Amino acid sequence: MTRSRDDFPLSATQRTLPIALLRAREAVMERFRPMLRDIDVTEQQWRVLRVVQEAEEIDATQLARAACVLAPSLTRILKSLESRGLITQGRDKNDRRRTLVRLTEAGDALLHEAGLVSAKIYAEIEAKLSAERIADLLDALERMTDDLTRQDDAGNGD
Amino acid sequence: MTRSRDDFPLSATQRTLPIALLRAREAVMERFRPMLRDIDVTEQQWRVLRVVQEAEEIDATQLARAACVLAPSLTRILKSLESRGLITQGRDKNDRRRTLVRLTEAGDALLHEAGLVSAKIYAEIEAKLSAERIADLLDALERMTDDLTRQDDAGNGD
DNA sequence: CTTTGACACTTAACATGTTAAATAATAATC
DNA sequence: GATTATTATTTAACATGTTAAGTGTCAAAG
Numbered sequence: 001m002t003r004s005r006d007d008f009p010l011s012a013t014q015r016t017l018p019i020a021l022l023r024a025r026e027a028v029m030e031r032f033r034p035m036l037r038d039i040d041v042t043e044q045q046w047r048v049l050r051v052v053q054e055a056e057e058i059d060a061t062q063l064a065r066a067a068c069v070l071a072p073s074l075t076r077i078l079k080s081l082e083s084r085g086l087i088t089q090g091r092d093k094n095d096r097r098r099t100l101v102r103l104t105e106a107g108d109a110l111l112h113e114a115g116l117v118s119a120k121i122y123a124e125i126e127a128k129l130s131a132e133r134i135a136d137l138l139d140a141l142e143r144m145t146d147d148l149t150r151q152d153d154a155g156n157g158d
Numbered sequence: 159m160t161r162s163r164d165d166f167p168l169s170a171t172q173r174t175l176p177i178a179l180l181r182a183r184e185a186v187m188e189r190f191r192p193m194l195r196d197i198d199v200t201e202q203q204w205r206v207l208r209v210v211q212e213a214e215e216i217d218a219t220q221l222a223r224a225a226c227v228l229a230p231s232l233t234r235i236l237k238s239l240e241s242r243g244l245i246t247q248g249r250d251k252n253d254r255r256r257t258l259v260r261l262t263e264a265g266d267a268l269l270h271e272a273g274l275v276s277a278k279i280y281a282e283i284e285a286k287l288s289a290e291r292i293a294d295l296l297d298a299l300e301r302m303t304d305d306l307t308r309q310d311d312a313g314n315g316d
Numbered sequence: 317c318t319t320t321g322a323c324a325c326t327t328a329a330c331a332t333g334t335t336a337a338a339t340a341a342t343a344a345t346c
Numbered sequence: 347g348a349t350t351a352t353t354a355t356t357t358a359a360c361a362t363g364t365t366a367a368g369t370g371t372c373a374a375a376g
Contacts, residue, residue, distance in 0.1 A: 013208045014224065017283070017292065018190070018201075020299040021183040022226050027306040028175045033364095042364090043176075044332065050171045061354065066172065068180050073332050075356055080331085097341045097354040125175070129305055134175065137302065140295050141178040147287055148185040191334095200334085202362065219324065231362050233326055238361085255324040255371045 031125060035117045039110060044069050046114075048077050052087060052103050053111050059092060060099040086110060189283060193275045197268060202227050204272075206235050210245060210261050211269050217250060218257040244268060 013019060029043065036046055047067040052058060058066075064074045078101060081087045086107035092098035103111070126134055171177060187201065194204055205225040210216055216224075222232045236259060239245045244265035250256035261269070284292060 013205070013212055015296060016280070017186045017296070018183060019205070019226060020296050020303075021179055021186065024299040024303045025176060025179040025183070026226070027303040028179065031306070032176070037365095042331065047171070047177070054171055059354085068177060068184070070333065070335095071355065072334075072357080076332075095342070095354085099355070122174070125306065129302060133298075133302070137298050138173060138175070138178050140291075140298065141182040144287060144291070144295065145178075145182045145185040148189070148283065195335095200361065217324090228363065228365095229325065230327080230364075234362075253324085253372070257325070 028125065031121050032118065035114060035121060038117075039114050041110075041114075044073065045077055045081060048074065048081065049086065049103070049107060049111055052101050053108070057100055057102050060101065063101055081107070186283065189279050190276065193272060193279060196275075197272050199268075199272075202231065203235055203239060206232065206239065207244065207261070207265060207269055210259050211266070215258055215260050218259065221259055239265070 032043075032046075036043060041049070044067070048063065048069065051063055051066045055063075055066075060071070060074055060078070064071050067074070069077065078087065078089055078099070082089055085104055088102050088104055090100045090102070092100050190204075191201075194201060199207065202225070206221065206227065209221055209224045213221075213224075218229070218232055218236070222229050225232070227235065236245065236247055236257070240247055243262055246260050246262055248258045248260070250258050
């Protein structure tokens with residue numbers, strides 16, 4: 001008799017932004033995990049690959065920011081992806097501190113294949129929630145992120 | 159002229175639920191991290207402690223679900239919290255497979271102190287975003303989580 | 317009562333999160 | 347140009363995420 005996956009009472013802790021955001025993200029990611037597992041790529045590696053793909057070439061700092069991974073994690077991820085032949089790392093000739101990352105042909109091929117599946121999954125989610133609801137939610141999330149990140153403690157007019 | 163921390167172009171990857179939810183959560187948690195660091199408790203440990211506090215006594219499975227941590231993580235977290243004297247673990251006498259977790263007095267005291275700071279931070283967030291916006295967002299997130307988690311594949315009535 | 321299966325953790329192994337410290341290269345200053 | 351500060355990345359150490367396999371307990375059959 002499966003009692004449903006979440007039968008804990010919705011107490012105060014559950015009605016908070018950190019938990020709600022975490023649970024919502026889990027619900028979404030659950031649908032992508034099988035695909036990621038198929039191509040043997042972790043969530044974080046996938047985000048990194050996607051950002052590199054979109055940027056053609058990108059340095060590690062911007063990559064870390066866009067893919068939402070910390071620098072130490074990115075170091076390990078890039079090492080792993082490079083050893084798998086999916087990306088290449090090179091030094092910026094103008095600033096040799098910077099690492100420039102590019103997708104290899106193998107990496108591009110992998111993303112092309114998986115991208116189709118990913119798009120399909122996203123379409124399924126859209127079909128279930130409606131594109132409008134998703135757009136509204138994305139807007140609200142973006143606004144909140146922006147409002148919280150902005151450090152305009154001053155006039156606080158807004 | 160601070161160019162703001164995130165000046166990467168809002169490309170397609172950024173406009174997706176997984177990334178938007180991740181970034182939003184980061185923006186929120188950023189405000190709580192100093193407090194957590196003060197009391198030397200990680201995010202996950204904090205969630206576990208909060209859930210235990212609300213439940214008085216709770217078994218590990220429900221605890222893991224409510225605190226959004228996986229069973230293997232919970233095992234380590236409980237071991238750590240127990241060694242710090244914040245919680246106690248006991249066996250359910252009716253079902254000795256189950257671990258029952260309770261807060262110690264020290265744990266209760268810690269949560270009482272930190273809870274005040276936490277509430278204050280949450281109030282600051284509410285002041286910045288408005289309680290209504292947060293409530294609406296929580297509703298939207300809960301609905302989405304529910305809609306995505308529900309396995310309503312037509313007939314298949316559970 | 318024994319066997320089988322299901323359930324509740326626990327352990328193991330690897331990847332990542334997180335913080336602090338270390339390296340290397342650039343930029344600023346004297 | 348040498349010193350200092352800053353920036354970009356890496357390394358280290360510990361905690362957690364994630365999956366798979368292992369262990370002990372309960373429950374249903376035989």
